[in-house]
Amino acid sequence: MSDNSNSTESYRYALLDYSRWSQSRLMNKKVPVFLISLIALVILYVIWFYPTKSLFPNVLDTKIYFSSLRQSVLESINPNLTMHDKAQGPPTCFLFIRSADGALGNRMFLFASAYGLARLHQCQLYVAPWILIDLRSVFRIEIEKTKVQLTKDDRLVVNRTDYFSRYSSCVFYPDLLRVPFNKTFQRYELNGFYQAYGYFDKYRDEINFLFQFNQGAIVRNVPMVEQLLKAVWNISLDLRNYTKDTVPHRYLKSMLANPGPSFTPVTWVGIHIRRGDFLTFFKIDTSVEYLVWSMNYYRRKYVNCRFLIASDDKKYVQTHLGQYKDVFVTPSGFFSGEDMAALALCEHTIVTAGTYGWWAAYLAGGDVVHDLNYPVPFQNCPREHYFPPWFVFPHNSSSLMWKPASPT
Template identity: 35%
Template structure:
């Protein structure tokens, strides 16, 4: 059976399934970049699991996520397009940017609901964080690329056997191997790009202060791995520091996110990409929460407690 459950065993079975779909969560919108897509998927899955609903996700969304992740949705939760179409006239849409709706978490709060917008509020899925992390396990080809990046650096510092370099590892095994290395790995995502046009970017001071925080805590074996949409800027700014690595320009956004995911801790600047790096890493996360001088609508409408989980910490307390 496909991940969206599109194959059927018999007409009777499918008819019975349709009659039993008393609660449905739908995701058809494809907006934004990788981090936004992940929020939308996670919120849809989280709400479906919360209410024991069935889940319909458009196949193009599934196909896109499968190019990065080893999605493995439970077959008893998904429905196919035919069932969705039969129920579509009953479905109500709810648009959301980053507001947490506690009323949606109450029993029987959902009947037939389609998510529209980014849904950047962790409360709709954080109860199922382990299940979400499992869905966002990266494909072996991605794990292989980032493993080569980490191993090459480690072997430049210590003697490695040829078997160590040649050995293929999974994302899970690579994370364990990095824990066993002499270093504490801290991932950093530096968002610039479109954020330089009318949005805010984190200051160098915040990033340096966050690095110093981890150095004070873990010592001079702290290594910082920078991912960014502006790696030439990062090279100019940080490469004089011997404890900084920057991922190759050949890395895709998924490669960069996987790099953050296997690090032990994370420094989160702005945007959703670094947020997901910290969420998938599962370690300590230091966030930049200072507002911009000219905040945009999205800055104003996103409550800190809705966007950041409680285990994310802040160096700068001001707003």
């Protein structure tokens, strides 16, 4: 009996041990599953019940609200964005710009092309201090947060002759994009304008990052946006936790694109009308017929359009387009940076002529309608080099067109 009793007792303990072992195996599986499920539930709870702003303040502040009717895509650039993944290894070449003719748009082209080439080839970049100061009067130009190493060492360019220089107005030189970089171009100066988007189009996000408007260009746009909101929706501008001295450009743009779910969305179209010296030097006078045609193009394509016009001749604008109820004009006291910031608040653009309007359209994003009269023939500017493929061209209808001088 004792043997049977011991055997029964041993069998009972064996069953008990197996039961505990099985439970422990199950627990080993259940505990991780339970913990993962609990974490997932907590994350879902936080996302659902807590405002996004408290978790990701920089994301909400720069978000663009889309209308379901819109086909355009607005670039959403975080004003506090930092570029990552610095260029690998030391720079093996050197690019520099020391001179720049023209005004803001020309310098933007030259700087963007130099940046694009330096970025592609991991070159060190030198930009003359006065050019940087001029650009930073409008833009943030936080190049130290990008993958390009900017040098301020004047000794690299002063009294040096061991460099290669080539002039370009808007001709695209494909050999500059070949990898590896031609040894002849190891020290290369960009001379001229380099108005060819192909030099920097690959890095469009970074160009938009560099050309973020500074607060000096934004601050006077705040009351203008307030007036536009009043005129269209009869609402005030809610700056949230911002002030007019800290509000990001993208926040103002989001308010114009969609001020709230209870309001009818508006499609904003910027128009830049260049006159001034273009009437005499280039002999270009974009006709009112072209402008009206372009405005009707957008009215047919998008719902509820409003037009914001910047020009160096605002009396001309008021005389010829001031009768339209869907037209607004930037304040007469705006300087060039403030006008460009205003145009970039829009989703689409109409351009007459000049690099200033080109860049306003580029920074705004969306569709671009451009007059075919520019560039003029004597600029020797191939259209396919100057214009990106998303630019649209209506029939040329300018009242004053460029003609070669009569032989004497």
